[in-house]
Amino acid sequence: MSAAPTWTIDGVRAALQAKKVSARELAGEFYARIERRNPELNAYLTLSPDRAYAQADRVDAAIARGDELPPLAGVPIAIKDVISTQGIRTTCASKILETYVPPYDATAVERLDRAGAVFLGKTNCDEFAMGGSNENSAYGPVRNPSDPDRVPGGSSGGSAAAVAAGLAVAALGTDTGGSIRQPGSFCGVPGLMPTYGRVSRYGLIAFASSLDKIGPLAGSVADATAVLSVIAGHDQNDSTSAPVPVPNYAVETDKPVQGLRIGVPEDYFGAGLDPEVKQKVLSGIALLERLGCRWVPLRMPHTDYAIATYYILATAEASSNLARYDGVRYGLRVPGATLTEMYRQTRERGFGPEVKCRIMLGTYALSAGYYEAYYLRAQSVRTLIARDFADAFQKVDAIITPTAPTPAFRLGEKTSDPLQMYLADIYTVTGSLAGVPGISVPCGKTKGGLPVGMQIFGSHFKEGCVLQLAQAFEQAGGSTI
């Protein structure tokens, strides 16, 4: 890795105010880094210098006038390519949207823009966010900055790799079954999945609407907190966004963790967990105990059913959401003699193999004769999984688990067996189904130098508690444990 200085949000602000650098120069510095590293990492799919420099110039003008700066003034940010950005190509890493330019900004993007952020570009991901390794991108895989022969995780692999390699100060990712937390874990950066409804999904191109969430990846917990503070809150354009007041997360995060009860579910530490990962996470929990947290043993008996539940519900929702790609309104069109032939050929050519597989599975699960056996049953098991969490949060303030069963695996290692790939999400999908917030925070490295992530779940809308624990852990040296 280069010896370039690591920028933080506070650091950017201080440097801009002291006039050590202008926002335009800073954006230029990041583009120079991207030019050096991106050919190898493939973290960015599209760069947006026109918009970035226009945003930077606005910040520089505000500084020249002596205006008070908005919270993310001049901060170079990357945006996952499933989130709509006005005037900037948004592909979902799919051929079917190769030339699509959204006419509007997602609400989260618009809020970042108003907060003074500078949009460097759009990051690579698994096609339509479907995958756990970034190998399902139609534009080639992202490589892990810690080891270019390994995957960065997925689906927000480009966002995680960009932050880890210093090609953005922070990034937006999306998480449906683990897609922020697992790449955060594999690349060694904090990644937060907020509560369902905490951040508006308006402008997030839908994969599974009852599970999709937008959240930050950043170089530190404080920076993830700063981004969440900007993007959180009710939005009238998303009827599932929650009318719940947004607390001052910076204040919440600075509270002492002494006395917090941390639940450790034994169901997350069984067969399939890499011994080195297990040892690191147990050391992480011991560190939290030394900070004054109380270890509470837990059982979450439906954990083992989460993957099966998730792959029914997520694919069912995807089969419906992706019906809109038919060659009529946007994206690719492959001509056909009839309307149906045009639909079929457009979708055959436009979608990659994993997306087709999931559309097929979801369509099957929703089709006549199978709906009750698969979809409705999975909806009931989702209730049982949510109850596991509700019961746990009667006894504890947070739940601590590994983020993923292994560190980053090699490119190509799991591509032949979809089930093995799905099982990499085994510890993250539970919280996705329950709709609770969760963070992956760096928790040391393996002997081979690969990052390990520790996951912290909180109760609905308790991002403050999750971030508070993550920050205390980080400040106590958790990332080098």
Next chain:
Amino acid sequence: MKISREDVLRVAELAHLGLSAEEIETYRDKLDGILSYIDKLKELDITNVEPMAQVIYAPAAPAAAANHPELREDVVGPCDVSGPILSAAPDARKPFFRVPKVIDR
């Protein structure tokens, strides 16, 4: 096998997905493997368990949800977006999207 070749073709037709002969076999294998795994959901007794139709419901978001700010007034506002939206279409003649002929007569 739980999934027949005919099942694959039926589902592909429902989903408007064209599949090559090779893909038909690949998806048959993959779907079969995944559905066999998903059968583990049958181990659970779900009698009297409500299907989860909504992720966050009132009890999780108490006080503030009471006045339902998500239910806004139904007010007519300007929506002059047809230009940018049609310009993204593969084939459009304002104010329409053009598609192959649907009705023959």
